[in-house]
Amino acid sequence: MKKWLKLLFLATLLAVISGCTVAPITGRKQLSLVSEKSVAAEAATYYRQLINDVESKGILASNTPDGQRLKRIGNNMKTAVEQYLSEHGMEKKLSNLNWEFNLIRSDTINAFATAGGKIAFYTGIMPVLKNDAGIAYVMGHEIGHAIAGHLRERKSQNILAGITKVVTGAVVGNQIESLVSEGIRYTLLKFSRTQEYEADKYGMVFMAMAGYDPAEAIAAQERISSLAGSSKEPEFKLTHPSEPNRIAAMKKFLPEAMKYYKR
Numbered sequence: 001m002k003k004w005l006k007l008l009f010l011a012t013l014l015a016v017i018s019g020c021t022v023a024p025i026t027g028r029k030q031l032s033l034v035s036e037k038s039v040a041a042e043a044a045t046y047y048r049q050l051i052n053d054v055e056s057k058g059i060l061a062s063n064t065p066d067g068q069r070l071k072r073i074g075n076n077m078k079t080a081v082e083q084y085l086s087e088h089g090m091e092k093k094l095s096n097l098n099w100e101f102n103l104i105r106s107d108t109i110n111a112f113a114t115a116g117g118k119i120a121f122y123t124g125i126m127p128v129l130k131n132d133a134g135i136a137y138v139m140g141h142e143i144g145h146a147i148a149g150h151l152r153e154r155k156s157q158n159i160l161a162g163i164t165k166v167v168t169g170a171v172v173g174n175q176i177e178s179l180v181s182e183g184i185r186y187t188l189l190k191f192s193r194t195q196e197y198e199a200d201k202y203g204m205v206f207m208a209m210a211g212y213d214p215a216e217a218i219a220a221q222e223r224i225s226s227l228a229g230s231s232k233e234p235e236f237k238l239t240h241p242s243e244p245n246r247i248a249a250m251k252k253f254l255p256e257a258m259k260y261y262k263r
Contacts, residue, residue, distance in 0.1 A: 039149075040096040043114035050120070051102055059105040066126055067103040073135050073210075074101035074119060080209035081143055093147065109227060113142035115149075128223050133216035136207040140217075144202025145195065200246065201253050208261035217257075218250050 054060045061067050078099050085093050097117040108122040119139060129135045200221070204214040225243040 037096060040114075040116035044098070044116050044118060047100070047114050047116075047118040047120070054102075054104050061103040061105045061123055062101070064103065066123065069132070070103050070121055070135065071101045073132055074099070074139060076210040076212075077136060077139050077143065077206055078117070080206050081140075081147065084206065084209060085147070109224070111138050111142055113139070113146045115146045117143070117146065119143065125224075128227060129220055130223070131216065133207065133212040134220035134223075136210055136212040137203050137214075137217035137220050140203030140206035140210075141199045142203075143206060144199035147202060148195070148198055196246070197249055200250055201257070204250065204253060204257035205260050208257050208259075211261075214254060214257035214261055218247060218254065221247060221250060 051060065062071070082094060082097070085091060096115065099117040100119065102120045103126075104120055104122050106122040107124040109124045109128055111119070111121040111125055113119045119142060121135075121138075125138065126135070129138060200217070204217045207217060208214045221243075225247065
């Protein structure tokens with residue numbers, strides 16, 4: 001009985017801790033066991049090392065026409081994001097933002113943003129996005145991950161998952177611990193998909209505030225999806241939502257995003 005009481009206590013503790021912070025736009029409660037400042041500092045170090053490495057290899061394309069285009073769109077998005085934060089009582093987040101926009105010469109169809117406003121695009125994604133609005137959407141999506149503290153949340157979840165596995169193993173033994181570990185893995189995957197849905201919404205709102213039609217976000221995502229293809233794995237095993245579900249969610253959110261575009 002004591003073992004199950006300990007598990008019950010642990011479950012209660014997890015539930016209490018899970019309400020540490022609230023994500024903007026969606027209002028979802030988030031786990032936060034590490035500071036935003038420390039995550040931003042760590043991300044800045046990683047980003048600088050990456051850019052230095054890329055530059056040493058001669059594949060930094062930030063001074064090319066596409067690189068300058070990326071910076072122009074980035075500055076528009078920067079203004080929109082800072083405006084959004086100021087209007088929604090999140091001025092404290094501005095102190096952790098030290099914006100930087102870089103383009104890396106690579107066939108990789110991807111882009112990323114780290115905590116602290118550090119953004120990088122690979123040249124491979126530029127033709128897929130086609131227009132400024134498509135670039136703004138992907139940039140807004142990646143910035144959304146950073147603004148919403150998704151990296152901090154993942155780090156916190158991993159810390160808590162590690163503690164949970166250790167405590168479970170000590171209380172109920174290794175056999176049940178393996179089942180708990182599997183359950184934790186699928187729970188974290190679900191959180192990852194939730195973060196992707198959130199980032200899509202941030203991307204649509206931020207691009208709209210920057211003057212780009214959020215309807216173009218759906219067209220851009222459809223182009224990206226057509227290249228990625230459909231996964232044969234069931235969605236609960238994936239880090240990202242299935243493409244049909246993702247597109248459907250974006251279409252559902254479009255009227256809300258349009259409010260920011262038309263104001």
